[in-house]
Amino acid sequence: MSDETDNAVDQESMADDWAAAMEEQTGAEEDTASADAQEAKPVDLDELNDETIPLGDPKLDVILDIPVTLSMEVGNTEIAIRNLLQLSQGSVVELDRIAGEPLDVKVNGTLIAHGEVVVLNDKYGIRLTDVISPQERIKRLR
Numbered sequence: 001m002s003d004e005t006d007n008a009v010d011q012e013s014m015a016d017d018w019a020a021a022m023e024e025q026t027g028a029e030e031d032t033a034s035a036d037a038q039e040a041k042p043v044d045l046d047e048l049n050d051e052t053i054p055l056g057d058p059k060l061d062v063i064l065d066i067p068v069t070l071s072m073e074v075g076n077t078e079i080a081i082r083n084l085l086q087l088s089q090g091s092v093v094e095l096d097r098i099a100g101e102p103l104d105v106k107v108n109g110t111l112i113a114h115g116e117v118v119v120l121n122d123k124y125g126i127r128l129t130d131v132i133s134p135q136e137r138i139k140r141l142r
Contacts, residue, residue, distance in 0.1 A: 068107050071109075072103045072104070075095030075096050076095060076096055077095050077096055102114035112131065115127055116129055
């Protein structure tokens with residue numbers, strides 16, 4: 001019984017430590033994010049068009065309107081089901097990323113870029129810092 005009590009106290013202590021660290025980080029990020037938000041400008045998607053690919057190409061026209069899922073991955077972790085079932089509101093889960101490390105930008109689960117979070121007009125966005133080359137993306141698919 002005392003092992004369970006000690007374990008619960010250790011978990012609470014660790015959760016408090018994480019909460020304090022997150023508050024510290026949030027304060028620093030808010031200062032940076034407000035500066036980033038002032039610098040961030042929306043990108044016109046027409047700017048992203050690759051002029052080297054003829055859009056009138058019938059081979060490409062077939063796939064251009066297919067929707068894909070774009071997601072940003074902050075990090076991940078492995079957790080035992082026992083610990084997963086113990087999570088509740090306010091629980092903190094440690095991820096494998098260091099604070100400030102770029103996020104992974106994925107399309108349908110495939111890494112295409114790295115970026116950083118920005119706030120623009122009270123919405124989150126992502127500024128791409130490194131785009132994976134098409135050749136590298138094809139290598140990763142194999």
